[in-house]
Amino acid sequence: MNPVFHSFSSSLKSIPTASSWFEAYVALSTCMMLLQTATNQFIPLNVRSFIISRLKSYFFGTFADSSSRITITEIWENMGRNELYDAVKEYLPSKISRANKNFRVGKLGGGNKKIAIAIEGEESIVDVFEDMKLTWRYFHQKDQQQQQPINPSSRKQTIPSPTDQSDARPKYVLSFDENHREKVIDSYLPHILNKYKAMKEGEKVLKHYTRASRSWESSELGHPATFDTIAMEPELKKAILDDLDRFLRRKSFYKKVGKAWKRGYLMYGPPGTGKTSLIAAMANYLKFDVYDLELSNVNCNADLRMLLRNTSNRSILVIEDIDCTREVRDRSEKDDGPLKREFKRFSEFTLSGLLNSIDGLWTSSSEERIIVFTTNHKDQIDPALLRPGRMDMHINLSFCTVNGFRILVSNYLDVQSHPLFEQIEHLLEKVQVTPAVVAEELMKGDDADVVLTGLVNFLKQKEMEGNETKDVVDENEIQLRKSKKMKIEDEDEDEDF
Ligand SMILES: Nc1ncnc2c1ncn2[C@@H]1O[C@H](COP(=O)(O)OP(=O)(O)OP(=O)(O)O)[C@@H](O)[C@H]1O
Numbered sequence: 001m002n003p004v005f006h007s008f009s010s011s012l013k014s015i016p017t018a019s020s021w022f023e024a025y026v027a028l029s030t031c032m033m034l035l036q037t038a039t040n041q042f043i044p045l046n047v048r049s050f051i052i053s054r055l056k057s058y059f060f061g062t063f064a065d066s067s068s069r070i071t072i073t074e075i076w077e078n079m080g081r082n083e084l085y086d087a088v089k090e091y092l093p094s095k096i097s098r099a100n101k102n103f104r105v106g107k108l109g110g111g112n113k114k115i116a117i118a119i120e121g122e123e124s125i126v127d128v129f130e131d132m133k134l135t136w137r138y139f140h141q142k143d144q145q146q147q148q149p150i151n152p153s154s155r156k157q158t159i160p161s162p163t164d165q166s167d168a169r170p171k172y173v174l175s176f177d178e179n180h181r182e183k184v185i186d187s188y189l190p191h192i193l194n195k196y197k198a199m200k201e202g203e204k205v206l207k208h209y210t211r212a213s214r215s216w217e218s219s220e221l222g223h224p225a226t227f228d229t230i231a232m233e234p235e236l237k238k239a240i241l242d243d244l245d246r247f248l249r250r251k252s253f254y255k256k257v258g259k260a261w262k263r264g265y266l267m268y269g270p271p272g273t274g275k276t277s278l279i280a281a282m283a284n285y286l287k288f289d290v291y292d293l294e295l296s297n298v299n300c301n302a303d304l305r306m307l308l309r310n311t312s313n314r315s316i317l318v319i320e321d322i323d324c325t326r327e328v329r330d331r332s333e334k335d336d337g338p339l340k341r342e343f344k345r346f347s348e349f350t351l352s353g354l355l356n357s358i359d360g361l362w363t364s365s366s367e368e369r370i371i372v373f374t375t376n377h378k379d380q381i382d383p384a385l386l387r388p389g390r391m392d393m394h395i396n397l398s399f400c401t402v403n404g405f406r407i408l409v410s411n412y413l414d415v416q417s418h419p420l421f422e423q424i425e426h427l428l429e430k431v432q433v434t435p436a437v438v439a440e441e442l443m444k445g446d447d448a449d450v451v452l453t454g455l456v457n458f459l460k461q462k463e464m465e466g467n468e469t470k471d472v473v474d475e476n477e478i479q480l481r482k483s484k485k486m487k488i489e490d491e492d493e494d495e496d497f
Helices: 003-013 018-042 045-064 083-095 141-146 178-203 234-249 251-256 275-286 301-309 338-347 351-363 402-413 421-430 435-442 448-496
Strands: 067-073 103-106 116-119 124-129 132-139 171-177 207-212 215-220 262-268 289-293 315-319 369-375 393-396
Touching: 067 083, 067 178, 083 116, 083 124, 083 132, 083 171, 083 178, 124 178, 132 178, 171 178, 234 262, 234 275, 234 393, 262 275, 275 289, 275 315, 275 369, 301 351, 402 421, 402 435, 402 448, 421 448, 435 448
Parallel strands: 207 289, 262 369, 262 393, 289 315, 315 369
Antiparallel strands: 067 171, 103 116, 124 132, 132 171, 207 215
C-alpha cells in the first residue's frame, strides 16, 4: 500500500490529536498535488478551461461568465484608421473552418489569384492560439440593429453586442477566457499584426483609393509603371530612388530628431510628362497604396480632415493639380466679421485648412507616409505649400529628352540602337514634345523601321509648325516695331510743330 495513503488512513483514526490533524493535512495536500500534476499532464488547457467554464455556467448562470471581450473598430477613437481592424480582416479568413456553415466568397480582379472568403453576419470564427480558445464575431450596422440586449438571467452564453450600439461602424468582437487577457493583448494580437504585415509585404495587391461620399472607395491600383519604364534623366531618377530609400531606412533617425516620419514631393511639369506614371512607379517600388484626392470634391476643412484621418499608413496621398483648385484660397483673405467668419469655418475649404490637415496627418502617425502634390504651373502655388518641411523634394518633369526617348523606344519597341536615332535625337533637341506624345507615336506599330520613320516625319512636321509659328511671331514683331517707329516719327513731327 502507498505509504502516503497508509499514513492518511491511520491519521484519520486518531483525529483528536493536533499532530494527526497536521499529518492529515500534509497527506491531503500531497494527494491534491499529485492529482493536479496528472490533470495538467493529460488534459489540455483549452479542454480544462472549457470544462470549468461549462461547470461555472451551469451552476452559477451568466454571473459566472468568465469571458472577456475586445472590440476592434474600423476607426480608432475618431483619430484614424485602425490597423488592427485591417489586420483582423485579412487574418480571419484563414481561420474559417468546417464548423462555419455560412460565409461569403468573391474574387478581386488583376493580381489576385485566390478566391477571397469572409464570414457572414451571424457566424463566429474560432481560433486556437497557444492553447487559448478565441472566438471572433463580426458586426456591422445591420447586425447591430438585430442584436438583443444581453439578458443577465440567461444561462446560454452569447457573445454580446459591441460596446456602443449607436456606433454604426463595422467592428470585430473577440471573446476569450478572462484569465488570458494579458496573453491575448501581449501575444495574440501582435501575432495577428505580424501575420498581416508578412501577408501585405508578400502578396500585397496595391490599392487605389478615391473619394466616395464621406469616405474612400478602393480599387486595385494595377498601374504597370515602374522606375524602369519612366522616361526621365538618369540622374533625376537616381536622386528620387536614393531619396525614397533613405527615407525608408531612417525610421530611428526621424524618431531621434523628433520629426514625423514623412516625406513630401512636388511634381510639376506640362500635361503628359509622366507625373501620374511616376506616382504609380513610386507606389509599386515602395509597395504603398495610393489615396487620390481631388480638392475640388472637398466641401470644407472638416471634410478634408476626416478624409485624411481615414488614410492608412504606408501610403501615398496624392493631391493632383493643386494650382487648379480655386477653393484653396490665400490665408490673407479679407476678414468678413465674426458671424461670417464662424460660418466660413464650417463651410469653407481654405489653404490654411489644407495646411493644418496635412500637418495634423504627419503628427498623428508614427508610420511612414508620403504626400505628393502635382501641378502644371508651379509658379501659381502658394509659397506656404512649397516651404521645406512640407514639400521636401521638387521634381521637374519636362519634355522628352534624348535619354527619355532611349528609355521609351527600348520599352515600346525593344530597340537599343537604330540608324534613325541620330536624326530623331537631333530633332528632339529642337522640338518640344512630351513623353506621352512620343509614346503615342511609338505605339503605332510593331515594325521599328516604320514606326521610327513615322516619328521622324512627326517631329519634322512639329519643327515646321514651330518655325511657322516663329515666322508669324517674327512677322508680328516686325509689324509692331514698324508701328512703334511710325508712332515715334509722328510724335517727333508733332514736336516739330
Ligand atoms: N516620363 C514618362 N515616362 C514614360 N511614359 C510616360 C512619361 N510621361 C508620359 N508617359 C506616357 O503618357 C501617358 C500619360 O502620362 P501621365 O498621365 O503620367 O502624365 P501626367 O504628367 O500625369 O499628365 P497630366 O498632368 O495630364 O495628369 C502615360 O500613360 C505614359 O504612357
